[in-house]
Amino acid sequence: MRILVANPNTTEAVTARLMAAAAAVKAPATELVPMTAPRGVPYIATRADAVIGSAVALEMLAERHRDVDAAIIAAFGDPGLGGARELFDIPVVGMAEAAMLTACMLGRTFAIVTFSGGLVPWYNECLDWNGLRGRCAGIFALQGAFASIADVQEEKEEALVALANRVVAEAGADVVILAGAPLSGLAQSVRDRVPVPLVDGIQAAVKQVEALVALRPAKATEGTFRRPAAKTCTGIPEALRARFERRDG
Template identity: 65%
Template sequence: MNILLLNPNTTSAVTDLLHAAGAQVASPGTELVAMTARRGVPYIATRAEAQIGGAIALEMLAEASTGIDAAIIAAFGDPGLFGARELFDIPVVGLAEAAMLTACMVGRRFSIVTFARALAPWYQECVAMHGLGARCAGIRTLDDGFRSIADVQAEKEDMLVTLANRAIEQDGADVVILSGAPLAGLAAKVSHRIPVPVIDPIAAAVRQAETLVVLKPRKPVAGTFRRPDAKATIGLAEPLAAVIEHRQRHDAHGGSS
């Protein structure tokens, strides 16, 4: 099983964190194929950046989807997720949706805990997008800045644990999600310090992607996620243009997809 681990920001060190944490839970025989955006922003934190990241995620999926059984859009606000499900035949999983749905299976209400205040409005809209507002006890963020996006989990570990425990005590959270791609792997390190289940979004996403590959859900031919009709394009990256226009494209080895 080959699962594309698609990081739509430009920080390869964050991709490395995601890959390492995902590999810890992947089943034997599952290969995580990591890919980092070649353009965009170092980390996605705002609505505008999410729009940019979503378009880049679609380009990356079109470029790399041949030979892939499923894909993970590895940014917590799930940029481009619904568009990807329209365009591509393989299962596509988002970090936020996978984490929240997993949290709903182990508790009644979850809290999202993250490292930057700027993320809160986008994350709140992501919760609403997935129809999970009634299950979300709240979103808690740290207020201070950080030195490096690649090292933020080590720098802020103790503060994030304190924030998670505050969400349990004050918000009534049954489950905590440590959110944001740069926090990949942190849940396993700190779960003994938090008295409710702690969800790592990349771990949830890898296991959800594996499940969907095994279940083999058909591509919808009706409903809101059926593949859109072919449409002419101008100026798009060639792999994505080929997907939208419903034409075969040739990969680097001379094959077609």
């Protein structure tokens, strides 16, 4: 199967981290197809960033959805996920959604640990969108600046491990999610330094989407995720416009 890994951030180095972490867990027959946002922000951290990222994610899927069996929106917070499920026939999985659902299979409660306090409001809203507030022991973030989004994983590794351990001790989390695309791969490298399971968003998404493709779910024709009726659009990329106007099948 072919899986599109659509990074709605513009930082190519983050896509490289995503692909390395995803490749470590994919099935042998799975081909990962990377795509980095051609426009937008270097990394999505706020609600405003997420609005831009959502639109770009839909554009990316419109361009490539016929070439793949499924897609991952590869930004924690899942910008555009609901809209993607409406518009496209293939399974689409979000990193945050996959991480949280996987964490629920490993323990009763999970905590989300991330590298920047600016991400917390957006992650809180993502938590509510997935209906998992009751399973979450909290969202915890490092404070202060970092030098580079491409290297934040190495720069903040020790602090993130310390925060994860504190969350386990003080909040009683059964599982910790290391959240944010720039942290992809960190969970595996520090797994022996935290006393509960660690979940990596892109790795969870790869395994969840492989399962969905194998299950061959039908596209909804009723309910809230059925494909919307045709609507004329202006000023958006042709592939996405064709999808909205139902000119692409």
